[in-house]
Amino acid sequence: MRDLEQGGGFPWFSSYDKGVPHEIVLPEGGLGTILDNAAASYGQRDAVVFQNNRISYSQLKILAETVAASLRKRGVQPGDRVSIMLPNLPQTFIAFWGVMKAGAIAVMTNPLYMESELTHQIKDSGARHLITLDIFWPKIAALRESLGLEVCYVTRVRDGLRFPLSWLQPFSARRQGTWVSVPFDGRTVVAWKDLFATSERLSVEVTDAAKTIALLQYTGGTTGVAKGAMLTHANLLANLTQLMAIVQQPPEKEHVFLALLPLFHVFGLTITLLLPARMAARVVPMPRYVPADMLEAFKKYKFTAFIGAPSVYISLLQQKNLAQYDLHHIVFCISGSAPMPVEWLKKFEEVTGTPITEGFGLTEASPVTHANPVFGRQKPGSIGVPVPSTVARIVDTEDGDKVLGPNEIGELVVKGPQVMAGYWQRPQETARTVRDGWLYTGDIAYMDEEGYFYIVDRKKDLIIVGGYNVYPREIDEVLHSHPKIREAVTVGVNHRSRGETVKAYIVPEEGVTLTVPEVVAFCRQKLASFKVPRLIEFRDELPKSMVGKVLRRILRDEELQKNTTERDEEGLQDVPSVSESGPEDGGKAQDSSVPSAQPSEKAE
Known part of the structure; x- marks a missing residue:
């Protein structure tokens, strides 16, 4: 960054909250060290709370390393891709950390995918192992041969619950007609509980975080067929460190996160799985947004961190009984996917006393590149300023090299340690998207005199529906x-x-x-x-x-x-x-x- 700063300076530095550094210091090791540190320092804290089930950080580490050992027994080697096709459940946290501990690469898979989408992602990634939920089994079973999957690990909702709910849930599912019979054979179709039928534990050390892929996150970029963005351990750790720098929350403070964003989405994964672990915070996964249920969850858990799409914030504010709930325990809120209308920004702050921080990110950047100051001056309609150790500029859309001045409209390009290693097995598309370290976002934007950026259009015809x-x-x-x-x-x-x-x-x-x-x-x-x-x-x-x-x-x-x-x-x-x-x-x-x-x- 220093060489770039000498070439013109960064006007956004003056807008940083007090105490936010211009540059971050990258931690050593892989993502697994986050879980290790949380378990070592705050092992008794709740890591995940789901209905009547609580998992502490010490327990989460043990469960993850047990899963890692079981995956290794069944053939998963470092660098192998493992698809995780789950909604927001405790099993999703355990599965992700288990894959990390095994030294494998997680392929977060959207359960809503149709046949062609699912087939493309699994085959393109080369995943031979898949972890999924029983209700998705019929979709997987119909495609098993064409997908080339060797082992499927299938969990049920009851696996994320404790007695008596774990005993009652199957009866409820059968009564509602949602119970799915799965042909477990212990070899190619393995029950979730079988992953824990061992006393062995495994934790693979990551020696070169910058070159070791942790996550293949599929995206179309700005156009075309879905591509796997190769996010390394260093990429994701950098983004977490950047987020920690701007939220400025001491580890001693116990935070409670609502995990409403889907964890198969890079934003949900980074903000509501990885960041809470970095903060040793409690996470309450919510698989579905139901306004009444969420308000009750706010009342019960006293969330301090609330991250969602504008549609969620707006829907929540439209609830007729909102005044019956106290939301003043929220410390910080982050919104993404679309600009939040100014009137709703004001209304939310009136109701909660906490402003919504709008930002910007994309899969190829792990994903956050910009954010309005969490506690300082926020500009409605702006995506904010580049996060620490990130440089952004506006370039001419025709040649891609000419740097434009304040308030001139062009393509937004960014550079930073969170920028992906490239697209999986697509060197030509990587070369078009990342040039000399600069990530070409495909978004048309401008920067004002104070270094705040604004998205005004998209270079391609991409449509964004609720994120x-x-x-x-x-x-x-x-x-x-x-x-x-x-x-x-x-x-x-x-x-x-x-x-x-x-x-x-x-x-x-x-x-x-x-x-x-x-x-x-x-x-x-x-x-x-x-x-x-x-x-x-x-x-x-x-x-x-x-x-x-x-x-x-x-x-x-x-x-x-x-x-x-x-x-x-x-x-x-x-x-x-x-x-x-x-x-x-x-x-x-x-x-x-x-x-x-x-x-x-x-x-x-």
């Missing part, structure tokens, strides 16, 4: 495969709580009858629920360039003129929400005890 990346081309291809559709194109339109929602423009084949429900049903068979268009408009033709290219820009401009944010709720050919809790839960709670999780920040 999830949605790629129009993928949806377009699905729509074009429908026999009654001649042409189709999708764009992102504004939504008051999700940031954006997907709208499809469709030109039917001549002489056919095509309905909105028919299109939606077709998409739901082939796409994850958050990718299914919420708005559908039938047209006679689509706007095109002279060479026949459909002009998405014109369609987006039309939507801006129509004030789509308001009309979305009025339902002009509006597809009904998949469920009360939004498009993320796939239309139904697979198991009443483990509903689906909410999404998180900008990157996938």
Whole structure:
């Protein structure tokens, strides 16, 4: 950073909270040292609390190292990829740390993925071992041969509970019709409890954190097929150290985190699994966002750290009985995935006494690169300033090299120790995205005179729905495969709580009858629920360039003129929400005890 500072200085340093360093000192070792340190210094503190189950940091370390030993017995070697396909449960924490202790690479897998998405990720990563929940077993069983999985470890909700809930849960699942029979054989399909049928423990030492991959986190970047961002132990440790520097919370203070963001998402993993461990904090995983349940959880656990997407904050503030709950115990809040409307920022601070800190990140940066000062001056609509040891600048979108001045709009590029090692087995795409250490984000932005950055647009046609990346081309291809559709194109339109929602423009084949429900049903068979268009408009033709290219820009401009944010709720050919809790839960709670999780920040 010092050589870059000499070339022009960093105006954002003057906006840092008092005590926040300009640069961080990277810790030695791998991620496992975080758990080791927490267990050594605060072993009796609760690490995870889920319903009637409490796991201390000492216990979590033992459980993780036992899982690591069992994985090694079943063939997992350092550097092997292990897919973790779980919602927010205690088992997710144990599985992740177990994979780290085994020296393997975690591949966090979205349980909402459809067949093509799941197949691509597992095969591309080369994962031969998968840890999942019983309700997802039918999906895995149908694909086992094509996925090339050698061993599947299957857990049940009851495994995360203590007696008597662990005894009652199977009866509840059978009564609700959510019980899944799994063909455990102890070899290729292993029960979760069998991982603990050993007294052995394993903890692999990471000797070169900068070159040892800890996590393959899949993302499309700014466009294209999903790619595995190679996040090393050093990358993730750097981001944790940067976050610790800006939140400035002493380890003696006992914090309580709400883990609502899905842990299979890089933001949820970093902020609500890794950061709490670094702080020896208690984490309460919540697999599904239900406003009433969350308010009761606030009352019971007195959360001090609250991290969520704008849609969660807004929904919470809209609860009629909100005044009955005291939320003043919150010390810091972080919001990502979309800008928070100013009126809601003000209202939240009025209710809680704590401002919401808006920031920015992307998978390729582990993920956080920017944040408004947690306790200092925050600028609504801004993503804040670069975190310590991170440099950001705006460059010309055409040549990518010319550095632009304050308030000039161009592409945001960042450099720092949290930037990925590259894309898994994709050197050419890595070279396009990371140039001379600079990560080209694909986001159009500007920096003001004080070093605060603002995102104004996206370089590509990426749509972000409640924090999830949605790629129009993928949806377009699905729509074009429908026999009654001649042409189709999708764009992102504004939504008051999700940031954006997907709208499809469709030109039917001549002489056919095509309905909105028919299109939606077709998409739901082939796409994850958050990718299914919420708005559908039938047209006679689509706007095109002279060479026949459909002009998405014109369609987006039309939507801006129509004030789509308001009309979305009025339902002009509006597809009904998949469920009360939004498009993320796939239309139904697979198991009443483990509903689906909410999404998180900008990157996938």
